[in-house]
Amino acid sequence: MKSNLNLQDADGFYEQLLDAHAGLSAAESELLNARLILLLANQVGNAQVLRECITAAKARETAPSGPK
Amino acid sequence: MTQTLPGATAYRAVAFTNGYEFAQGAGYPLPEYPFVEPPELKSGAVLRHPVVIVGGGISGLTLACSLARLGVAAVLLDEDNTVGVKGASSRGICYTQKSLEIFDKLGIYDRIAKKGVQWSVGRTFAGADEVYSFDLRQQGAFNLSTQPPFINIQQFYIEGFLVERILELGHVDLRWKSRVTAFEQNEDFATLTVDTPAGSYRIEADHVIDATGSHTSFHQWCGATMQSRRGDDRWCIADVRFSKRPPVERHTWVEAPFNENRAVWQHLMADDVWRIDYQMAPDADPDTVSREDVVRERLARQFGADADVEIVWVGSYAYRSQCLDSLRIGRVFFMGDTAKIVSPFGARGGNTGVADADNLAWKLAAVLRGRASPKLLDSYNDERLDAAQQNVRVTNRTARFLRPADGMERTFRAAAIGLARQHLFARSLINTGRMAVANTYTRSSICEGTGGQSVQNVAFRWPDNSPGAVNDLLRWAGSDLLVLVFGDVSPAAAQRLQQLAQHAPVRCVQVVGPDDRAQALEHVRDPQGHLQGACHVFGHAWALVRPDGYLGATGEAVDGDLVSAVECTLGLK
Numbered sequence: 038m039k040s041n042l043n044l045q046d047a048d049g050f051y052e053q054l055l056d057a058h059a060g061l062s063a064a065e066s067e068l069l070n071a072r073l074i075l076l077l078a079n080q081v082g083n084a085q086v087l088r089e090c091i092t093a094a095k096a097r098e099t100a101p102s103g104p105k
Numbered sequence: 106m107t108q109t110l111p112g113a114t115a116y117r118a119v120a121f122t123n124g125y126e127f128a129q130g131a132g133y134p135l136p137e138y139p140f141v142e143p144p145e146l147k148s149g150a151v152l153r154h155p156v157v158i159v160g161g162g163i164s165g166l167t168l169a170c171s172l173a174r175l176g177v178a179a180v181l182l183d184e185d186n187t188v189g190v191k192g193a194s195s196r197g198i199c200y201t202q203k204s205l206e207i208f209d210k211l212g213i214y215d216r217i218a219k220k221g222v223q224w225s226v227g228r229t230f231a232g233a234d235e236v237y238s239f240d241l242r243q244q245g246a247f248n249l250s251t252q253p254p255f256i257n258i259q260q261f262y263i264e265g266f267l268v269e270r271i272l273e274l275g276h277v278d279l280r281w282k283s284r285v286t287a288f289e290q291n292e293d294f295a296t297l298t299v300d301t302p303a304g305s306y307r308i309e310a311d312h313v314i315d316a317t318g319s320h321t322s323f324h325q326w327c328g329a330t331m332q333s334r335r336g337d338d339r340w341c342i343a344d345v346r347f348s349k350r351p352p353v354e355r356h357t358w359v360e361a362p363f364n365e366n367r368a369v370w371q372h373l374m375a376d377d378v379w380r381i382d383y384q385m386a387p388d389a390d391p392d393t394v395s396r397e398d399v400v401r402e403r404l405a406r407q408f409g410a411d412a413d414v415e416i417v418w419v420g421s422y423a424y425r426s427q428c429l430d431s432l433r434i435g436r437v438f439f440m441g442d443t444a445k446i447v448s449p450f451g452a453r454g455g456n457t458g459v460a461d462a463d464n465l466a467w468k469l470a471a472v473l474r475g476r477a478s479p480k481l482l483d484s485y486n487d488e489r490l491d492a493a494q495q496n497v498r499v500t501n502r503t504a505r506f507l508r509p510a511d512g513m514e515r516t517f518r519a520a521a522i523g524l525a526r527q528h529l530f531a532r533s534l535i536n537t538g539r540m541a542v543a544n545t546y547t548r549s550s551i552c553e554g555t556g557g558q559s560v561q562n563v564a565f566r567w568p569d570n571s572p573g574a575v576n577d578l579l580r581w582a583g584s585d586l587l588v589l590v591f592g593d594v595s596p597a598a599a600q601r602l603q604q605l606a607q608h609a610p611v612r613c614v615q616v617v618g619p620d621d622r623a624q625a626l627e628h629v630r631d632p633q634g635h636l637q638g639a640c641h642v643f644g645h646a647w648a649l650v651r652p653d654g655y656l657g658a659t660g661e662a663v664d665g666d667l668v669s670a671v672e673c674t675l676g677l678k
Contacts, residue, residue: 067513071520079530 038089133417135187136265140282145306153294154180155473157310159285159323161188163197163260164441164458165316166267170211171466173274175584175652177473180308181277182299184284188268189261197260197455198374203543204459205252206562206654210576213266214252220375221258227355229537232362236525237532241540249635250561251574255540257374260455288313288326295436312436312469312482316458319442327434334501335425337387338448338508341394342420343404344378348413351379357537359507359522363406368507368537378417381407382449384507391421424448426504428497432486438465445493447500450507450538457496457541460653461489467652470584471675476610481676484551492544499539506536546655551674553658560654563639565616566630573629575639575654578614584652585610586674590663591637592617592645594624598663609671649674 044050057073058066081087145152156172158165161183169181189196200208200217208214225247229237241247241254271277286305287298295310315323324331353373361369370382383403385394393399397416404414427446432439441458465485471477509515524531543559546552562575578587586609590602594615602613602625615625619632631637640648642659649657649670657674660666672678 064516067516068520068523071513071517072524075517075520075524075531075534076528079528 038086038093133189133259133261135189135261136268137187138268138279138281140186140302141280142303143278143280143283143301143306145308146301146303151296151307151309153309153311154178155311156180156314156469157182157295157297157308157312158314158316159297160316160318160321160441160443161185161264161268161279161281162316162318162441162458163264163267163455164462165314166264166271167207167211167459168314168316168440168462168466169277169279170213170267170271170274171207171462172469173271173276174211174580175466175470176276177466177470179277180310181271181279182283182285182297183279183281186281188264189259197452198257198372198380199452199456200256200258200263200459201452201456201541201543202247202250202252202254202561203541203559204456205256206250206576207459207463208263208266209252209562210463210579210654211267211270213263213270216266217256217258217263218253220262221256222353222373222375223253223256224353224355224373225254226352227357227540229535230356230358231360231522231525231535232366234526236359236522237535249563249639251564251576252562255452257372259374259376259378262375285317285322288323290327290435290437310436312438314438314440314465315443316441316462317443319446321439321443323437323439323443324429327437329429329431329434329439331427331429332497333425333427335423336504336508337423338504339385339387339389339391339394339421339423341383341385341389341391341400341403342418342422343381343383343400343416344374344418345381345404346377346415346417347379347408349408359518359535359537361407364403369407370537385421387508389421395419395421424504426497426501428493429490432461432490432493433483438482438485440465440489444489445497447496448504450500450503451540452538453496453500453541457489457492457544460492460543461485463653464489464655467584470652471610474584474610476584476675478676481551484549484676487549487551488546491546491548495544496541503536503538551657551676552655553670553673555660556649556656556658556670556674558641558656560648560650560656561639562654563635565636566632568623568628568630570630575636575650578612578629579650579652579654582612582652585612586652586657586671587611587650588613588667588671589636589640589648589650590615590625591631591640591642591647593621594663596624599624601663601667605668605671610675611671 078087156179158169158179158181161181172179208217225241227239228235247254282302284300285297286300289296295313297308299306299308315321356371358369360366364383368384372380400419425446429439429444432444440461447453468481472479472481509518521531521534525535546557549557564572564574567573588611605611606613615623615628616631616636617623642648646661647667648659651657658670
């Protein structure tokens, strides 16, 4: 799993993500997120990377990784 | 033509079972077998038997038939006097290529093929859309075997064929109306108490096989521990005949508009009977959902009010998933539903029971003949627990897709179904059952790193060019191991093979190409390389094939590695 920046346009992606959810109900947002996760997971493909991403997402309370 | 169903039949408490409890319908006429007073009751003596099988379902009968084929004496005790469950449905309906290959080895495949229905196409729908389909004949994994990918047939037909085959072969004493009511074991033997219409008697056994099914008492008697999970998913089967003939395909709906957007299965079996299996609301009342008027209304919603439906059998069920922590406790071996219980999705129940039996039979035969270490029997647990756990994992995933927890699980399913309509990749997430396979053994003490895979029953040519198949070689080898040597055999290698065959329970066969000269007397031709492909080897190589059609190991040179692999496969290392 990459921890360093890999996004070509981090701010642009973040904005697109928020815009996609604008005006949606909570249920619609949940469905959008679920669809997006499945689409992105298929782009990643690698089972080990996906496992690490799920673990990293669940470990939100711990200290961030990478250079301090 | 319609028929009148009996009035509301008392339904037993909601059964957490993979078994299909009888609810309503005419049922099937089943054969009945006579109770014969056993010698123990006449003489009063307590006799010791090498093998006692308890339970005459598909697993127990497959084991009994396999032992009979290998000439091993055994006693089978069954509490009933018929196959199937009296007045009840067919239970399993779908038999895999591996099971069919095993039945071929036992000599009942032709009867199954004649009675059953072959299919290879499966389609999955969500709403009105087809989201996924497969044709198993197009998949390389299936098309080399002499047996088709699947045959659908009512389970009791197979059980009946097995009984008749056992009677032909001899060696196994089938004892009907014999219920085991008590059990104990010590270091040296086990003792079972058997109730019969003519009285009760005791019987001793060196090896006991519990094939009694999901309601077994042996778990308690042996102190078995297990992992178990149960949910609120409820289903209702209608086995029907009708005037419309849907395609001979496996159709599954994740969300069927005609079943309140819940799942539906539709599949043909023998006698033009269709199994339509409807998912009910969670925790649905089994009495209500299996009432005739409710069932007919459900069928009419799917097939139209004008469809002329004859109800053969109706039954509602709940399933649980369960897996023992060990499939051997002392002298007792657990197989079929006593080893593990899975949801019915993917036909992983009965088929793995058949494979359990095929796995244990040759090991018992080899050990009882003194040709293998008693330790070989422990490998039954290594291999079949591995398979059971794989099957529990796979079927639990399907169950979770079909009955997602409310909240995010349901949201992800909606996302997957929605994406599947537009994007190919998402179709692979739609899980209406992953069809059973011959499980590969990944942690067996008797398989080397190169072994553990099933060898398909592929065709080859005998030296006179007549057609043969792997099962012919396995039948010929009996409970001995088969060494297939591909390519030329040097004089030194030929001598080593001869010595091996003299000192170990091994039969050696050379496999040559269409125009090659054979050096060994026992040889076959593999003109298209199918046999080599089935053994997962290339070029000059050897493959050590066990009587259950699994690879013990493969290698290149005929040297000490082969000898070592033979010792390993017999539990001698």
